Amino acid sequence: MGMSWGPGAAAARSATHAAIFAPLAPVGRAEAVAQRLADAIQLGLLEQGERLPTEQELGRQFGVATVTAREALESLRSGGLIETRRGRAGGSFVCGSGDDARSALISRLTDMSRVELRDMGLVYGLIAGGAAERAALFSTPDEVDSLALLVEGGASASGAAARRAENGIRLEVAALSRSARLVSEQVRLQAEFGPLLWIALQEHAVVTGNAARHRRLIAAIAEESPEHARAVVVEQVGWLVDRLLAIREAAER
């Protein structure tokens, strides 16, 4: 049956075309830099009391003008996430507790529509699930053991430590897929969606429920059962997205 250049193919082509020429990041560059730093504070990658690089250094690292970096720091300062001290030992320091960053993330959460959230969760789940499916085909007992260590290390943690563990587990599983592109896609999604998804990893019940799912994933990988591994992750991400929607609901009230 000849399907080439039917309406379906033409539509797919014009959709791809539109994606290619879509305007880059709807938010301003200063806002993008500020969001990146706020995410890192919420993730616990930048800790309280840690000194941030100078405006010049930030500009160089993010590839933006120094004034743009200054603008980003200004917005973090007004959001109470950093404070600037003068003098020889001066600079910008992380002062927002995880909770301040959390409220910033929750307001980002309420700004997004449920449709967008579900859609991001879907893609995240498919990529993470696909990685898990492949990991079940390629892992050795040694690799399963180190994955189990990571899970047990993060199982009882909450807040920033739980989020760091979550990030590490996802990347390890992606690496076990032995696909460089799956790893880089997972890294991209972690940066884009991870901070939002992990808002849910705060309550004790969610942390333990999440760890139980990780243990099921490890069992599926150890049993070399790709379908099971994929199903565990897709369910896990769907469950986290549901928790997220509940948090969003509560915040809107």
Place this chain on the structure above:
Amino acid sequence: MITAAILEMADVLGASLAPLFAEVSDWRDRLEAVLSGGGASSTDVDEAVEWLVAPSLADARPTLGAGFVAAPGFLEDAPWHLAWWASAANGVGLGGRPGTLRRLVSIEDPLDESFHDYTRLEWWRGAVEGRGAYLAGPYIDYLCTDELTLTLTMPVEVDGRLAGVVGADLSVARLERLTDGVIGAAAVPAVLGTAAGRVIAATDAGVEPGTPARRLGWACEWHPVPGCGGTLAVSRAA
């Protein structure tokens, strides 16, 4: 007849792959000479290692990175120490970053949260516990090479004591070009694998690199590839 064909394949593969192994064992010999007698500082080690490995990272060879990793406590001024260089080709691929020959940044303070105890990693344990050449992978090294990689390591021993391991990261994509001529043209179906039991290349293009050999579904009878320190072997495929 079939065994003869497999043995011949192992010989031809050995001819193209053995130089990679000879290079690393040459680094090991020279480092053992530099370190013998003791008293070497981490700066001495860094200079010697860079001088040894930099030329191999300059061209289109499969080597993506190379260096020396010290045994904990061997160097007095640096209890944990990595002297590892990445080639210009390393990291250009998916990250899209412009690459240059550069030193790998490592956290050597055990109290730092990002510190990684490298003696727990496969490439360390394989070489040290087996007291000889070890080939780890193929695996995705997302902290360093960002691509499917094999890591070849050999123990460095000085005065009967473990000084560390010397090694190289090899790109599986680049090795494919070296092995295709042999594996691709093979008269009998065959797989090239690591001694640790992972596929590197196969005549059947459907068999992916990294697949555990035990998943292939047939009994492999492995024949070592000469000149590769016992880390590589060829088997007839079903």
